[in-house]
Amino acid sequence: MRRFTFLFAFIFINKILIAQELKRGVNLLVSKVVNDLNSGKKNRVLISPFPDKNGNETNVSKYIADKFAVQIKSIDSRLKVTDRSQLEQILKEKQLGSQLILDPATIPQLGKMTGADVVITGRYVVLIDKVELLVKAIDLEQGELISAVDETLTLDNELKAILGISGPIDPQLGPLPSPLDNCDTAPSCVLCITNKSADLITARFADFSNSPRWRLSELIVKRGDRKCWPEVPFSPGEDVEKVFVSVIANNVYVAKYSKEIVPCQSFEIIHSAR
Numbered sequence: 605m606r607r608f609t610f611l612f613a614f615i616f617i618n619k620i621l622i623a624q625e626l627k628r629g630v631n632l633l634v635s636k637v638v639n640d641l642n643s644g645k646k647n648r649v650l651i652s653p654f655p656d657k658n659g660n661e662t663n664v665s666k667y668i669a670d671k672f673a674v675q676i677k678s679i680d681s682r683l684k685v686t687d688r689s690q691l692e693q694i695l696k697e698k699q700l701g702s703q704l705i706l707d708p709a710t711i712p713q714l715g716k717m718t719g720a721d722v723v724i725t726g727r728y729v730v731l732i733d734k735v736e737l738l739v740k741a742i743d744l745e746q747g748e749l750i751s752a753v754d755e756t757l758t759l760d761n762e763l764k765a766i767l768g769i770s771g772p773i774d775p776q777l778g779p780l781p782s783p784l785d786n787c788d789t790a791p792s793c794v795l796c797i798t799n800k801s802a803d804l805i806t807a808r809f810a811d812f813s814n815s816p817r818w819r820l821s822e823l824i825v826k827r828g829d830r831k832c833w834p835e836v837p838f839s840p841g842e843d844v845e846k847v848f849v850s851v852i853a854n855n856v857y858v859a860k861y862s863k864e865i866v867p868c869q870s871f872e873i874i875h876s877a878r
Contacts, residue, residue: 625763626735629755630668633739634675637724640741640751642680649676650686650720654737657729658856664728668737672724686718694718715744722750730802731876733759777830780870784835791867795847796832799825800876805851809833830872838867849873 641649653661654668666688673687686694694717715723726739734756741751757763783794799805805825823831838845849861865871 625757625760626664626667627671629735629737629757630671631675633737633753633755634672634679636753637672637739637741637751638676638679638683640753641683641722646721646743646750647682648684648686648719648721650691650715650718650723651676651688652691652714652723652725653688654726654728654739657727659727668726668728676724686720691718720744730759735759735763780872781832781834783868783870787868791838791842792835793838793865793867794832794834794870795836795865796830796870796872797823797825797849798830798872798874799827800874802827805875807831809836832870836865843867847871847873849875851875 651669651673654665655661669688673685676683677685722741722743724741729736736756738754740749743750780796781794784792797807807823807825809821825831845865847863847865851859861873863871863873
């Protein structure tokens with residue numbers, strides 16, 4: 605027989621701010637996009653913000669958008685650019701909420717509002733040892749992609765500081781801890797969660813084995829770290845359990861894991877960026 609146990613991980617995203625590696629990556633992407641714009645003979649450009657993986661606008665989002673506006677104009681002076689601050693002013697004058705800037709569904713509407721031919725948008729994603737910048741240029745009249753480019757940045761110490769990341773992301777954590785000596789007579793196992801994302805995780809384990817009510821225990825797992833429940837008990841007569849892991853970032857469900865466990869062994873659940 606199997607029993608089901610739930611583990612919930614709540615992730616809180618770091619507040620972010622700009623490093624030489626980020627500047628290098630943005631400059632490369634601007635050059636690629638401008639080259640594609642010239643091929644399509646488009647000259648009225650709207651720069652939309654570049655949110656993080658959860659759709660939030662951060663200081664880095666604003667920097668990327670502003671850098672794109674400045675660099676595009678410096679590379680090709682014929683391009684007429686509506687930048688982030690101008691777009692915010694237009695929305696204010698029309699008494700529209702600034703949240704429209706971050707909604708992909710409203711991008712065509714914003715383009716028509718500003719008279720743009722093309723909107724440039726994208727996002728950035730923080731991974732274990734790198735940051736990915738993803739950029740798209742969309743023809744608003746045809747609804748087609750004019751350009752889709754990306755650039756991978758090395759997550760060096762300077763960029764980690766900008767992103768609010770301290771300590772190593774992927775250290776050598778060593779072997780999993782051993783089960784308790786009495787696991788044969790009192791069946792239990794070790795359950796660990798290893799955080800290979802760039803975020804801080806709060807993991808909650810709900811134990812149903814000895815009570816009809818949930819008995820919650822909580823682990824705080826830093827990025828690049830591992831924490832364990834040293835004694836996960838089994839219900840009487842149970843020799844196989846199933847563990848589910850749900851991961852939520854900023855109150856948004858982002859992943860689900862499941863793992864079968866048996867007594868007197870050690871198990872690891874690895875959370876990484878999705």
